[in-house]
Amino acid sequence: xxxxxxxxxxxxxxxxxxxxxxxxxxxxxxxxxxxxxxxxxxxxxxxxxxxxxxxxxxxxxxxxxxxxxxxxxxxxxxxxxxxxxxxxxxxxxxxxxxxxxxxxxxxxxxxxxxxxxxxxxxxxxxxxxxxxxxxxxxxxxxxxxxxxxxxxxxxxxxxxxxxxxxxxxxxxxxxxxxxxxxx
Numbered sequence: 717x718x719x720x721x722x723x724x725x726x727x728x729x730x731x732x733x734x735x736x737x738x739x740x741x742x743x744x745x746x747x748x749x750x751x752x753x754x755x756x757x758x759x760x761x762x763x764x765x766x767x768x769x770x771x772x773x774x775x776x777x778x779x780x781x782x783x784x785x786x787x788x789x790x791x792x793x794x795x796x797x798x799x800x801x802x803x804x805x806x807x808x809x810x811x812x813x814x815x816x817x818x819x820x821x822x823x824x825x826x827x828x829x830x831x832x833x834x835x836x837x838x839x840x841x842x843x844x845x846x847x848x849x850x851x852x853x854x855x856x857x858x859x860x861x862x863x864x865x866x867x868x869x870x871x872x873x874x875x876x877x878x879x880x881x882x883x884x885x886x887x888x889x890x891x892x893x894x895x896x897x898x899x
C-alpha cells in the first residue's frame with residue numbers, strides 16, 4: 717500500500733524536502749553547464765537534516781540561479797508540486813536556504829535568481845528522480861543527474877542536449893505514468 721501524507725512524520729517530510737532542495741541545486745547546475753561533484757543529504761539526531769551540493773566548475777554568472785533553485789524547489793515540493801507562494805519562498809530561504817539567501821543577497825537580491833523558475837518547471841520530473849535517488853542512497857553525482865535529464869552526451873557547457881533543455885526545445889523524460897488499477 718503506498719504511503720500517504722498522513723503516514724509520513726514531520727521529520728521524514730523535512731528529509732524529503734531537503735532531498736528536493738539539494739536535487740534542485742544539482743539539476744539546475746548541471747543544466748546550466750556546471751560540473752557537479754556531488755550532492756549529499758544527511759540526517760542525524762544531533763545535527764538534524766543537512767544537505768550540501770558541490771560543483772567542480774561553475775559557468776560564470778550562474779551562482780544566483782543555482783542558489784535560488786534549491787529553496788524554490790523545496791518550496792514547490794512543500795506546495796505539492798505547484799508554484800509556491802512568496803511566503804513559502806521566504807520560509808525556505810529562512811530555513812534550509814540561509815546560505816542560498818546569502819549568495820542571492822551578494823548577487824543583488826533574491827530577484828536575481830528568479831530566471832531559474834521556468835528551468836525548474838521544465839526539469840521538475842528530473843529533480844524528483846534525483847531527489848528519490850538522494851532519499852535512497854544519500855548521495856548523487858553528475859552522471860546520475862544527466863541520466864535523470866535523459867542526457868547522454870556528457871553534459872557540460874558544450875552539450876547540445878542541455879542547450880535544448882534550457883531553451884525548451886527538448887523535454888525532460890516524464891516520471892513513470894501511473895498504471896490504471898482494475899476496479
